[in-house]
Amino acid sequence: EGVNPQEYTLIKMEVVSPFPPKLGALEGKKVYLAAATLRPETMYGQTNAWVLPDGKYGAFEINEEEVFILTEKSARNLAYQRLSRVPQKPTCMLELTGHDLIGLPLKSPLAFNDIIYSLPMMSVLTDKGTGIVTSVPSDSPDDFMALHDLKSKPAFRAKFGVKDEWVLPFEIIPIISHPDFGDKSAEKICTDMKIQSQNDREKLDAAKKIIYKGGFYEGTMVFGEHAGLKVQEAKSLIRNQLLEGGQAVIYSE
Ligand code: A2H
Numbered sequence: 001e002g003v004n005p006q007e008y009t010l011i012k013m014e015v016v017s018p019f020p021p022k023l024g025a026l027e028g029k030k031v032y033l034a035a036a037t038l039r040p041e042t043m044y045g046q047t048n049a050w051v052l053p054d055g056k057y058g059a060f061e062i063n064e065e066e067v068f069i070l071t072e073k074s075a076r077n078l079a080y081q082r083l084s085r086v087p088q089k090p091t092c093m094l095e096l097t098g099h100d101l102i103g104l105p106l107k108s109p110l111a112f113n114d115i116i117y118s119l120p121m122m123s124v125l126t127d128k129g130t131g132i133v134t135s136v137p138s139d140s141p142d143d144f145m146a147l148h149d150l151k152s153k154p155a156f157r158a159k160f161g162v163k164d165e166w167v168l169p170f171e172i173i174p175i176i177s178h179p180d181f182g183d184k185s186a187e188k189i190c191t192d193m194k195i196q197s198q199n200d201r202e203k204l205d206a207a208k209k210i211i212y213k214g215g216f217y218e219g220t221m222v223f224g225e226h227a228g229l230k231v232q233e234a235k236s237l238i239r240n241q242l243l244e245g246g247q248a249v250i251y252s253e
Contacts, residue, residue: 008036009239010251011134013049013108015069016115022100025093026059026067033106033118034068036129036251039216040239041231042136043110044224047147047170050121050133051098053160057131059094061085067093069101070130077253098124102160108134109247110224110238112173117166121146122198130251137186138172139215141207144186146198175223176231178215183222185211 012032019027033049051057059067060075062083068075075090084090104118123142124133137144150157150167157167174183181188189195189207198204219231226234242248 005252006038007250007252008038008129009040009242010068010130010249011035011037011040011043011109011242012068012247012249013106013116013132013134016105016107020104022096023059023094023104029067030065031059031067031069033101033104033132034070034074034130034249034251035132035134036074037134039136039139039235040242040248041221041226041235042139042175043108043134043238043242044112045136045138045173045175046108046111046116046134047113047137047143047173048116048135048166049104049106049108049118050124050135050143050146051101051118052122052124052126052131053098053102053120055098055124055126055131057096057098057101058090058092059096061091061093068130069096070132071126073127074130074251074253078251081251083249099160102162103166109242109245112223113170116170119146119150119162119166120160123201123204129253136175138175138184139178139186139211141186141190141195141204141211142198144172144190145195145200145204148190149198173223175221176215176219177222178211179218180214181211185215 015031079090135143137147178185195203221234
């Protein structure tokens with residue numbers, strides 16, 4: 001948050017009912033994990049959502065029917081952006097931690113997979129966006145390495161109570177062709193740079209910069225109804241489609 005406000009697209013990832021006991025109080029509402037992204041055109045390639053296990057979250061009333069799960073700070077920002085049942089005042093129905101959210105089955109807009117799951121990632125920041133991140137391992141080095149860690153380390157899954165079936169069936173989906181790194185650009189750069197894990201911060205930040213440039217400015221869509229279009233052109237089309245369909249909202253901070 002600085003002088004220049006960042007405008008995100010909040011993707012409404014619907015929690016499939018019946019809800020687990022921790023979320024029982026929300027039964028009857030439409031409940032979403034609200035994920036902040038700068039890359040709405042990548043939503044086809046979602047394989048899961050990310051939460052910070054020790055992060056603090058809440059279930060906030062957006063209107064009479066809809067509830068968003070996100071951080072308190074982002075709920076406050078949304079309330080000032082007319083997204084709160086009570087104007088300018090966030091109403092928390094339920095306090096939650098990231099641990100409570102791990103394993104939730106989700107239906108997310110445009111995703112190739114019908115159902116995806118909420119999983120732990122250590123690099124999620126709770127003071128940025130909503131503290132919920134949608135995972136696209138084809139095009140995000142952070143997402144790729146975090147999913148790779150969960151897939152390759154049974155002990156890591158066990159530590160957070162992550163079931164095999166929430167992780168192992170999910171393959172990387174090629175959605176964008178990158179001029180230099182192909183259609184699984186995040187995997188390619190992580191392999192080339194010999195990135196070891198999601199904690200390899202410096203290398204991951206460097207990888208992100210490289211991939212982002214070529215992918216966003218010179219990439220071509222290879223999946224979905226805008227296949228063949230440049231990523232830059234597809235982005236606004238897909239974003240508007242999500243907003244008009246009620247599957248996403250605008251969020252600035
Ligand atoms: B992006 P900026 Cl495919 N903690 O979405 C950590 N990361 C977060 C976050 C948080 N609280 N909130 C959002 N993000 C991620 C897709 C994506 C993203 C792709 C490629 C690049 C990319 C799928 N994950 O971002 O620091 C989200 O990941 C690279 C710019 O505000 C969000 O967009 O510039 C991005 O970081 C926002 O980063």
